[in-house]
Amino acid sequence: MTLLSLGTQGTQGTLALLCTVSLCGVGACHTFHDTPSFLWRGPCRLGKGGQAGEESRSWVYPSVSSACLWLLTDWPFCHRLQQGAAEAPDNRGGVADTQVVSFHSVSGILVCQAGCILEDLSQYLEDRDFVMPLDLGAKGSCHIGGNVATNAGGLRVLRYGSLHGTVLGLEVVLADGTVLNCLTSLRKDNTGYDLKQLFIGSEGTLGVITAVSILCPTKPKAVNVAFLGCPGFAEVLQAFTSCKKMLGEILSAFEFMDAECMRLVGQHLHLACPVRESPFYVLVETSGSSGEHDGEKLDGFLEHAMGSGMVTDGTVATDQRKMKTLWALRERITEALSRDGYVYKYDISLPVERLYDLVTDLRARLGASAKTVVGYGHLGDGNLHLNVTGEAFSPQLLGALEPYVYEWTAAQRGSVSAEHGLGFRKRDVISYSKPPAAVQLMSGLKALMDPKGILNPYKTLPSQA
Amino acid sequence: MTLLSLGTQGTQGTLALLCTVSLCGVGACHTFHDTPSFLWRGPCRLGKGGQAGEESRSWVYPSVSSACLWLLTDWPFCHRLQQGAAEAPDNRGGVADTQVVSFHSVSGILVCQAGCILEDLSQYLEDRDFVMPLDLGAKGSCHIGGNVATNAGGLRVLRYGSLHGTVLGLEVVLADGTVLNCLTSLRKDNTGYDLKQLFIGSEGTLGVITAVSILCPTKPKAVNVAFLGCPGFAEVLQAFTSCKKMLGEILSAFEFMDAECMRLVGQHLHLACPVRESPFYVLVETSGSSGEHDGEKLDGFLEHAMGSGMVTDGTVATDQRKMKTLWALRERITEALSRDGYVYKYDISLPVERLYDLVTDLRARLGASAKTVVGYGHLGDGNLHLNVTGEAFSPQLLGALEPYVYEWTAAQRGSVSAEHGLGFRKRDVISYSKPPAAVQLMSGLKALMDPKGILNPYKTLPSQA
Numbered sequence: 001m002t003l004l005s006l007g008t009q010g011t012q013g014t015l016a017l018l019c020t021v022s023l024c025g026v027g028a029c030h031t032f033h034d035t036p037s038f039l040w041r042g043p044c045r046l047g048k049g050g051q052a053g054e055e056s057r058s059w060v061y062p063s064v065s066s067a068c069l070w071l072l073t074d075w076p077f078c079h080r081l082q083q084g085a086a087e088a089p090d091n092r093g094g095v096a097d098t099q100v101v102s103f104h105s106v107s108g109i110l111v112c113q114a115g116c117i118l119e120d121l122s123q124y125l126e127d128r129d130f131v132m133p134l135d136l137g138a139k140g141s142c143h144i145g146g147n148v149a150t151n152a153g154g155l156r157v158l159r160y161g162s163l164h165g166t167v168l169g170l171e172v173v174l175a176d177g178t179v180l181n182c183l184t185s186l187r188k189d190n191t192g193y194d195l196k197q198l199f200i201g202s203e204g205t206l207g208v209i210t211a212v213s214i215l216c217p218t219k220p221k222a223v224n225v226a227f228l229g230c231p232g233f234a235e236v237l238q239a240f241t242s243c244k245k246m247l248g249e250i251l252s253a254f255e256f257m258d259a260e261c262m263r264l265v266g267q268h269l270h271l272a273c274p275v276r277e278s279p280f281y282v283l284v285e286t287s288g289s290s291g292e293h294d295g296e297k298l299d300g301f302l303e304h305a306m307g308s309g310m311v312t313d314g315t316v317a318t319d320q321r322k323m324k325t326l327w328a329l330r331e332r333i334t335e336a337l338s339r340d341g342y343v344y345k346y347d348i349s350l351p352v353e354r355l356y357d358l359v360t361d362l363r364a365r366l367g368a369s370a371k372t373v374v375g376y377g378h379l380g381d382g383n384l385h386l387n388v389t390g391e392a393f394s395p396q397l398l399g400a401l402e403p404y405v406y407e408w409t410a411a412q413r414g415s416v417s418a419e420h421g422l423g424f425r426k427r428d429v430i431s432y433s434k435p436p437a438a439v440q441l442m443s444g445l446k447a448l449m450d451p452k453g454i455l456n457p458y459k460t461l462p463s464q465a
Numbered sequence: 466m467t468l469l470s471l472g473t474q475g476t477q478g479t480l481a482l483l484c485t486v487s488l489c490g491v492g493a494c495h496t497f498h499d500t501p502s503f504l505w506r507g508p509c510r511l512g513k514g515g516q517a518g519e520e521s522r523s524w525v526y527p528s529v530s531s532a533c534l535w536l537l538t539d540w541p542f543c544h545r546l547q548q549g550a551a552e553a554p555d556n557r558g559g560v561a562d563t564q565v566v567s568f569h570s571v572s573g574i575l576v577c578q579a580g581c582i583l584e585d586l587s588q589y590l591e592d593r594d595f596v597m598p599l600d601l602g603a604k605g606s607c608h609i610g611g612n613v614a615t616n617a618g619g620l621r622v623l624r625y626g627s628l629h630g631t632v633l634g635l636e637v638v639l640a641d642g643t644v645l646n647c648l649t650s651l652r653k654d655n656t657g658y659d660l661k662q663l664f665i666g667s668e669g670t671l672g673v674i675t676a677v678s679i680l681c682p683t684k685p686k687a688v689n690v691a692f693l694g695c696p697g698f699a700e701v702l703q704a705f706t707s708c709k710k711m712l713g714e715i716l717s718a719f720e721f722m723d724a725e726c727m728r729l730v731g732q733h734l735h736l737a738c739p740v741r742e743s744p745f746y747v748l749v750e751t752s753g754s755s756g757e758h759d760g761e762k763l764d765g766f767l768e769h770a771m772g773s774g775m776v777t778d779g780t781v782a783t784d785q786r787k788m789k790t791l792w793a794l795r796e797r798i799t800e801a802l803s804r805d806g807y808v809y810k811y812d813i814s815l816p817v818e819r820l821y822d823l824v825t826d827l828r829a830r831l832g833a834s835a836k837t838v839v840g841y842g843h844l845g846d847g848n849l850h851l852n853v854t855g856e857a858f859s860p861q862l863l864g865a866l867e868p869y870v871y872e873w874t875a876a877q878r879g880s881v882s883a884e885h886g887l888g889f890r891k892r893d894v895i896s897y898s899k900p901p902a903a904v905q906l907m908s909g910l911k912a913l914m915d916p917k918g919i920l921n922p923y924k925t926l927p928s929q930a
Contacts, residue, residue, distance in 0.1 A: 165631070188618050193671070201655055249714040249752075
């Protein structure tokens with residue numbers, strides 16, 4: 001049996017959902033951990049009487065927390081037999097409630113149930129002249145509970161910061177069934193330890209998030225996008241520094257991609273490069289309260305950047321359609337890579353000055369054994385998406401990549417998982433980014449909060465911890 | 466003997482310092498917990514051989530962490546006898562290191578030792594065109610380690626968010642002497658639990674912060690301040706909503722004070738009200754990258770606000786001297802209060818719509834038994850500073866205030882300590898803002914991380930926990 005997922009996405013399986021309930025015979029229980037299968041996708045309303053041996057079954061409870069509570073405390077195959085209670089599926093869950101509980105238009109604080117889909121929340125807020133402080137490609141399918149549980153990054157971290165700063169409160173069901181209600185709508189609260197932080201990014205291994213309170217910024221009145229070509233990575237960094245100084249508070253994205261990325265989106269998706277061919281490309285987005293002011297600032301930056309040689313060519317968009325076309329160049333790289341061959345994906349944080357050295361280094365190391373080696377990502381956040389393709393999966397190529405990529409990252413005190421989390425597949429590489437004392441404390445927290453190991457087992461913490 | 470403080474400030478004793486070492490005979494050990502006395506104030510360099518019976522002694526170690534480590538693990542009167550190891554003094558400590566470790570001008574990430582004084586760091590960054598993401602009245606004396614340990618709020622939360630979002634890494638000495646090195650300089654890191662969050666705001670009760678990595682914003686090129694009179698609290702809220710929409714990304718402060726506050730700063734400090742007398746006053750600050758643009762936006766807002774009647778009078782400052790004069794009206798309220806009589810202070814978070822109701826309510830409740838009842842604070846953060854004065858301390862007045870203020874706050878799901886923390890005096894009111902399950906989990910964390918209770922004992926957690 002498998003239940004209570006705090007979802008997962010992508011290669012590590014991390015982004016997603018909230019509270020999914022599935023049931024099968026006790027005998028099959030353990031196999032589920034290796035093959036998460038999510039069965040139920042529509043609304044249904046069944047009683048508590050699921051029988052062992054059934055293949056799948058779901059409940060819709062009056063609230064997610066009441067469902068979790070029952071599952072964690074009453075279900076004999078789960079809690080009492082101390083079997084694995086949580087598993088991470090790759091699609092949406094069943095028990096999730098999806099309602100907005102409240103929104104305050106003065107403070108901009110939204111309280112909602114954890115099963116709300118990010119895009120639905122974005123639309124809800126847009127209608128009220130606000131925006132969610134996070135945005136990501138998976139917004140049409142991911143749930144806010146999963147976003148918080150995995151500390152999702154995405155496209156707005158540069159402007160609005162991480163969820164550790166914007167999430168104001170959580171309701172969480174603990175492993176023993178206790179409902180921990182820290183769902184306050186306060187920007188400031190220094191009464192004891194900030195417990196909600198424990199659940200942000202812990203991938204459902206310490207508790208199941210059932211509701212979220214989050215601070216939402218006012219919707220920017222004007223958005224501009226510039227797409228630029230840079231002659232080298234040093235110039236990309238210079239452009240970033242200039243952007244921060246000249247665009248300051250209106251800078252909302254600074255993304256970069258290398259020439260290989262552009263080649264791939266051209267070859268596989270037939271997207272045209274909108275500027276002169278360059279070794280590097282940068283997408284700058286501004287969001288502000290005056291289109292005229294923001295345009296002036298952006299023009300000033302472009303004049304400076306082109307005059308000083310850090311940018312060799314550029315184009316600016318203010319209308320929705322063209323902005324979307326420019327963003328597509330950056331956002332569809334993943335899709336182009338998947339058409340290029342088998343993809344080895346790494347999501348790395350590095351000191352921004354060293355961000356691209358790993359890509360250059362790997363190209364030299366791998367030579368002809370790799371088909372393509374590309375680097376792109378959220379430069380403003382020091383977050384490199386390093387991807388390597390080969391014609392097919394090759395243990396030799398994997399062996400040349402790992403642990404080399406991790407060792408290289410560790411030598412720079414980087415993170416081997418910037419925004420995707422560790423999940424099941426990367427839990428054993430945690431030591432490249434965290435010292436033994438940290439892993440030991442994490443294990444202590446897990447043992448304290450989930451002594452029977454029923455919450456998302458085999459995830460996040462290393463197998464030897 | 467008393468040692469290892471993560472400081473404390475103000476009435477709860479929370480803001481301040483880092484790592485202070487003092488020593489006296491074993492017999493006197495327990496009295497220190499009631500009368501924190503901090504003895505050593507200048508640099509000195511002694512060996513490990515402090516003798517029992519000495520009144521006070523301090524060490525300067527190669528690093529704070531090495532000093533903490535030795536103190537926690539080797540000193541017989543402390544760890545081995547399981548006596549209280551931490552106490553919170555009201556001035557600076559001795560062992561603290563005060564160096565900037567690194568600053569990266571591209572990413573804006575500062576790494577420094579925990580003993581650095583906030584104002585020194587601000588000056589260091591100003592010289593490099595950056596600013597600290599926090600600013601507070603006590604900046605000339607408080608240490609960054611103490612700021613982080615107490616999750617200090619202050620004047621920049623509205624713009625840059627809380628320390629939970631801006632602190633990127635910490636070095637912490639745990640109760641068993643382990644040095645937990647999570648001092649990375651990464652904006653994104655999803656490798657396991659975000660342990661540093663545990664120490665932000667836990668007032669030194671889970672570990673001693675010895676170094677901090679923090680994300681610093683670019684220095685704004687232009688700052689404007691407007692001081693406005695509003696006819697009622699409803700209009701204050703309308704002005705806030707308009708400010709957020711019209712000033713958006715350049716809004717950096719929205720502070721309010723009532724007419725009683727203005728009367729007090731006039732009467733006791735001889736500060737003149739710069740606008741027509743009003744029931745409420747608002748200070749709006751903008752910080753941006755273009756003085757011209759920001760001025761235009763601010764003018765547009767003022768025109769709208771005065772045209773629609775939400776503001777009845779206003780004045781704008783762009784030069785340093787006048788801005789300082791306007792800020793003084795808000796910042797010197799505390800000083801004026803202290804000259805008015807005995808002050809009962811409350812630092813409350815409330816849903817912003819209900820923020821002032823508590824003040825009105827208390828005026829009616831207390832009647833002539835209170836000399837003055839004032840409300841002011843960081844409206845943009847939903848943070849009310851509610852202060853009541855009397856001619857002298859009166860148990861009757863205190864009895865009329867407490868637990869009434871706490872109960873009122875709890876009924877609105879507010880926080881009984883928005884930014885000052887709980888410390889020793891408020892630890893027993895935690896239950897007004899946190900449910901029993903939360904307090905229980907906090908106690909579990911404390912027991913896990915400090916089983917002998919040697920870190921800042923008698924603080925933060927309630928006496929019965």
